Amino acid sequence: MTDRFYSVIYTLSGFAIAPMLVLAQSPVILTGVVEDESGAAVAGAKIALVQQISSQTEETTSGETGSFRFEDLSPGNYLLKAEASGFDPYEEVLTIRSQETKPFTIKLKVGSVKAQVTVTLDDEDEVSTSESNTSSMRISNDLLGALPTDAEDVVPLLDRFIFPGARSAEGTAILVDGVEVAEMDMPSAAISRIRINRNPYSAAYQSPGTGRVEVSTKRGHRSHYEGSLAIYARNSLFDARNAFAKSTPDSDRRLVQAKFGGPLPGRRSSFNVAAERLMNNESAVVNALTLSGPFTMNVPTHERRYRTFTRVQWWPTELHTLYATYDFKDKSRENDKLGGFNLPEQGIRTSEFGHRATLRDTVLFSRNVRNELFFTFQKEEQRSGSPATAPAILVKEAFTGGPSQSFGREKKETFDLADTLTRARGRHSFVFGGRFR
Structure with missing residues (x-):
């Protein structure tokens, strides 16, 4: 009886506690x-x-x-x-x-603003007013490749963006990596970007108020290698007939461009090399009226152009950049100055040969103070024609015969040494320096 009583009690307790455990x-x-x-x-x-x-x-x-x-x-x-x-x-x-x-x-809660400013040196940031100049424009390498240039020669095309009133007697001022040069004669594959400053009034340059083209060249990557090869070809096979020639003038143009760059040992330096070769075989159409009657002829003209550009850059520290460039050119053209009333004997040979080396040292002493040292050496030689052995015969609006009277030779060696110290304060910049050449 007692055991049965306790069994009933335990059973009832279990039913009472189970809901509590389930609830808990x-x-x-x-x-x-x-x-x-x-x-x-x-x-x-x-x-x-x-x-x-x-x-x-x-x-x-x-x-x-x-x-x-x-x-x-x-x-x-x-x-x-x-x-x-x-x-x-x-x-x-x-x-x-x-x-x-x-x-x-x-x-x-809105987070507090924490800013960390790291000062580094950008070697492509030349002393320029074009970034804030409303009359300036910038051409990237991609846009440059899409422009309709003749054999990748961009200088004649860039002159069209300069206001005529902003050109000096010596032509448009050209700066390559911050160094003022007489001409921009380098492979287009070596160009990173171009800034066209059409209204530059800056005392930092030789000719304030003169239209200026500022060119930045490509530098090699510090982490990987990169290269490219491009071949352009054009032939007269599909050209339309020339109304002044008896047959379609021959034309065969081949342009080869290559570039390669990357890091040098140590990962604190890099290089970039660009080269091009142009073989342009065209024909000049001579259509004249001589003493023997009408004269029509397609005269072959051959153009050859070799250009290279090399840039080596070294970063001793993040605030110090040192780089050197070297470019070479060798251009020639046969039967130049022909066409129209000029007879074949008027053709001359022109050639141009040159070297240029540049050294640039840039140090950023602080966020507001920068010093730049430039040194450039250039050697050029130009030839045009040869001494005439007989007089030329000129009949207006008919023909020009006899040997060409055009003859010239020029050799020059130049160097340029400049040092500038730039101090930025607020919205103003103070530039001090000197130049010797």
């Missing part, structure tokens, strides 16, 4: 909203809930209204974390009980 272990749902200090919802906030005993982590993201939801949570202590772009991180310890948890509000 039932999952809890935590909901809430993420807001800023003004009460506006913060969407896209990353929210994490960490169980302090087991370190189990649940993660979610706030919705468009800032709301979030965690399900199947066990009662206990948790660490609630929240992060959002532009706000300080949020952390708070909360206790989740077995009863239904009220919606929780996370208030995020």
Whole structure:
């Protein structure tokens, strides 16, 4: 009797305790909203809930209204974390009980602005007013390759962007990597970008107020090698007939361009080499009226052009840059000055040969003080025609015969040494320096 009584008591106790255990272990749902200090919802906030005993982590993201939801949570202590772009991180310890948890509000504070300024030296940032000049334009290498140039010769095309009133008697001023040169004679593959300054009034240059073309050459990468090869060809096979010639003038143009660059040993220096070769075999149409009657002939003209450009750059420190460039050119043309009324004996040979080496040292003493040292050496030789052995015969609007009277030879060697110190203060820059050549 006694055993049966206790058995009934235990059974009834089990039925009474079981609902309590089930209730104690039932999952809890935590909901809430993420807001800023003004009460506006913060969407896209990353929210994490960490169980302090087991370190189990649940993660979610706030919705468009800032709301979030965690399900199947066990009662206990948790660490609630929240992060959002532009706000300080949020952390708070909360206790989740077995009863239904009220919606929780996370208030995020606007993050404090922390700026880190790193001063480095950009060797392509020449002393130039074109960046802030409203009358300037910039041509990238991609745009340069798409321009309709003749055999990749960009100088005649660039002159069209200069106002006629901004040209001096010596022509447009040209600067290559900040160094003023007489002409830009280099492979187009070596050019990184071109700035055309059509209204430059700067005392830092030789001719203030003169239209200026500022060229920046490519430098090699410090982390990887890069190269390219391009071949351009043109033939008269598909040319239209020339109305002044008995047959289509022959034309065969081939242009080969190559470039290669990359890091040098040590990873603190790099190089870039560009070269091109042009073989242009065309014909000049002579259509004249001589003493023997009409004279029409296609006279072959041959043009050859070889150009190379090399740039080696070294960074002793992040604030110190040293680089050297060397470019070479060799150009010639046979039967130049022919066509129209000029008879074949008027043809002459022209040639141009030259070297140029440049050394540039740039040091950034502080964020506002920079010193630049330039040294350039150039050697050129130009020839045109040969001494005439007889007089020329000129009949206006009919023909020009006899040997050409055009003859000239020129050799020159020049050097240029310049040093400038630039001090920036607010919106103004003060430039001091000297030049010897």
